[in-house]
Amino acid sequence: MALDTLDFSVMVALAVAVLAYIAKTQFFPSEPESTGFLPTAAVAGRDLLQVIKDNSKNAVIFYGSQTGTAEDYASKLSKELSSRFGLKTMTVDFADYDFDNFADITSDTLCFFLMATYGEGEPTDNANEFYEWLFNEADSLSTLSYTVFGLGNSTYEFYNKVGKDLDAKFEEKGAERFSPYGEGDDGTGTLDEDFLTWKDNVFDSLKNNLNFEEHELTYEPGLKLEESDFLTIEDESVSQGEPDKSYITGSSDLTKGPFDNTHPYLAPITKTRELFTSKDRSCVHVEFDISGSNLRYTTGDHVAIWPSNANETIATFVKAFGLEQKLDTVFDLKALDSTIHLPFPTPISYGAVIRHHLEITGPISRQFLLSISAFAPGAEAKKEVTRLGNDKQAFADEVTTKKLNIADALLLISGGKPWSAVPFEFVIESVSHLQPRYYSISSSSLTEKTTINVTAVVEAEEAGDRFVTGVVTNLLKNVEVEQNHTPFKPAVTYDLEGPRGKYSKFKLPIHVRRSTFKLPTNPSAPVILIGPGTGVAPLRGFVRERVQQKKAGTPIGKTVLFFGCRRENEDYLYREEWPQYAKELGSSFEIHTAFSRETDKKVYVQHKILEQSSKINKLLEDGAFIYVCGDASRMARDVQASLAKVLANERGIAEDKAADLLRSYKVQNRYQEDVW
Template identity: 25%
Template sequence: MSLKVTNSPFNQEQIDLLNRLFPTLTESQKIWLSGYLASAQVGNQEGTVEAKDTTKGNTPQTRKVTILYGSHTGNCEALAKEFTEQLQAVHLEVECLSMDDIKPKNIKKVEDLLIVTSTHGDGDPPDNALSLYDFLHSKRAPSLEGVRFSVLSLGDSSYEFFCQTGKDLDKRLEELGASRLYNRVDCDLDYEEPAQEWIQAVKQELGQEAVSSSAPASAVIEEQTTYSKKNPFKAEILENLDLNGRGSNKETRHLELDLEGSGITYEPGDSLGIYPENDPALVEQLLQVLEWDGDLTVPVNKQGEELSLREALRSIYDITTLSKPLLEKTSSLSDSLQKWLEENDSKAIQDYVYGRDLVDLVTDFAPWKGEVSDFVALLRKIPVRLYSIASSQNANPDEVHLTIGALRYEAHGRKRSGVCSVQCSERSSIGDHLPVFVQKNSNFKLPEQKDTPIIMIGAGTGVAPYRAFLQEREETEDKGPSWLFFGEQHFVSDFLYQTEWQSWLSDGVLTKMDVAFSRDTEEKVYVQHRLLENSKEVYEWLKGGAYVYVCGDETYMAKDVQNALLEIIQKEGNYTAEEAETYLNQLRKEKRYQRDVY
């Protein structure tokens, strides 16, 4: 339906021109034009457009907008900065901060508060949201009457505590007297569209005209010519090696990808996103169980684009992860599933979805009603996989390196495998291409002062960013002391990048290295044990200004390492347990305790 301009401040000739123009515009032209109008300087000169005040009561908006983000992988930070640009483009005063960077007591001075936060672990806030989160939930939290707020929360619906941090903050702000500017929006892994809908709705509540894009015209053009999450670069695989030796229980791949001509830049600590594809064999198994025709075409987006069902299940939809929301949605197509959900509690549902995939679901709760397109429309998109970058761009100008552990296991009578990791291991050869983009991570970065000591702690593939750190320090000839704690199963078969660490030790780029190979001794030894064995020296490094980095498994390794650090601080600093917690929290606030955990 074409736009008809009638009730407006334009004269009849202008109305006729607009009504002839708008039906001819493409969607991208409309976005460009809306961004241009939103960002253009307006005046009274001949030939310019005189803007009419569209705010409520024709009174200019004077309230300041504060955007606070809690970000673990960088998604929320990127969104917050994008939203800041959009709001500034419609002439709002906006301040964008990490939750760690606002003084907690100043929260009561905020006027319009927008929170963008993720959740990780067992419903925990991101590291850079902890201080504000704890303050708001403490007895010291002030009254927030007069503050208006809205929350955008990112999460993963396959986890029990989906978007819990956002839910907690939304509830607590209301309890403290703040008024809700717009209802909280909870986003799954495919968050881009609901996030944009949220910011458009917020703009309307702020008294601004909602447009399809408020970005300046130049920003829209830039997106079409640069590679990003929305426009990934197809990087050629230059190398694909198995880092583990003969007899290892693991398979860890070292990938080198060609970035030549992409214009992509990254820093040590950033991550590389890969858009993976499902195993074709699993797709065929699903088609066989459901007796669906793989050549049937199905829509795959709101624009009506269609693919064959086989291709859609291979490259678009997540068929390997079950979640409670998915079971609830698909129950409308299965009477037996609907009955089962009614008879079982939340714990039973979580127990069922763990380790199962879509093949299990459609097999266990057959028969299924409705059309193929009805079922497919309920599936979420395949999540992007993020991997810590294992190289320095200064040392490898046209390349990016990754360290990926192939995930294979058996559950419920069937062999299972990681979607992206096994794609890289088994179905990606030299010369093939992977769609990639860089995910910036400002929460895991080398110190600005080049001579600062660093302590790097990681197990398995968690050692990847430290390879990038040392490549960078070698290339820039930084002289700061460095200490690596590395853990794996066996010295002979699992010492990832062994010759490189030894070379850096010999050259002085790496000052110290302590290793823990858990399966080589009768009593298992892990990186946290090596930390405790070096308790006094670790504390001396901390007192000397060292930055501490932790990368790897969050559930076990990262928690055990944190407990070890607290024990070291308490013992060597003669602190109470509470004082040790405060000490470590202060390190985190100073960016001297950084974690990249998953």
């Protein structure tokens, strides 16, 4: 029987579809593995011991990470231990496993713990459960062979508490430390160098005490990249930089959470405005509408904003690696070991990875220079990169102080030659992954149930012929400029349309992190709010909350706010709002301002606190709660010292006794800090 035209075209279409399917399944034989953010552990199960055994591992690098640094160090350490000592390594996110049989890990498996301390001496979200288990349930750990590195910030009171606690607890439980405890300090900017020092000690212990042989560091990929001959960035299965797989497949209702650091809500930005009046500095107020989702927050929480990179930074990065022709090329990634996570959804293009997944703006590390030296473009560049990688002082003088990013540094080292021999797998594995930035929510969930306000100061500093910029704050400034048609030229520009135009009309991915920074449950308790600069953000939320409570007829305690900035007419945040709140709250509201650049002698909030000594003391006697928000490096300490002086003077006690009293307030949650 002869085929008619319709039958024929149907058969051709079918044949094409079958061929395309065969091609696709051969090219990407195990599609289900390419599940992007799905941790491998989820496939292998949550039984850590089983995963260690199944994959014949003898070195496990655990990380407690909030902003990605500990995770980044863990993956670098893992690769180095494997390359230098032939250890069979795996990295472990605590959140991916159960710990019932943790005590059964035997001493032939070396355990490394990289533990960040977050907030008020707390473990990071992903380490919380393990920490609870260790401190409340764990028995003897006599077969555990371990070492710990703590990541902390000495400007915080509970510096590296988690690392220290873990190390001490392991010792108490009978575990054996095979290399000394180490810790790094982000507050002094020496975290990278502190980590390298600790790592050197670990290597010495491996060589001298455990008899491992050390080899030269070579790059051993943990991922395999395969470029596609037939997929284009337009193919619907290809990631254009969407935050996770569900944004590509549309497989789930994207308005329904849970929303967290693996799955954000794409929130419309309904309003933005510039809060400063000065020409050279900028601070943006941003309002995210969450009414279309089940994302919720309570006053004092933090919102995380998921960024993408600026066009100018991307252009330099692309030039540094000679990737101009590759940006739209699509590739798939395979993990060469089942314990390795794929860091983003695939298939994906080079361009999408660079724009949406790599931290390409920030400083470069000495360790990165050493590891990339094998791929230097020529002998001169190799010599130079090795010199800078090995010489701590030269690196500090020639790279760190100039605030060079990866691309700036590499181009400087090679005299402008592209580093085309660097495998892109190396780039993916060695460059940190772009992380959301956290902001203290500046609205109140009582007054703005479905709107999240953010108050962000824009980080942009001129350095010769270029700008050193912050990723998220400049992105927010770009949104403000576009949305309001503001006649302002931002330091850098962004693609605000997002993958497949999904961010168009001003949307950005966000999630909320619960915070412990909360008003007293009893609204009639007095509060002392101290928040200079953008530290005022959550305090604005607090004041709005109390105004709303008062309107609802609830008796409200005294609210005393200390705010500081440079000049009243320049950066006095929400200047027009405070008189409104004062009107609503009446005599129960007071604001004390410190303008540091309006007088010969600089005046800060801590000076204003001293001026109000007797009032503060009286409020504290009446059960006041203290809230301090903003700069962690100096302000929080200076404020605490001023408060200790207030108590000492007013109560006639020694300052160290007053400091102890303040510490006891902290323990009782009557003195809360939200500092960064």
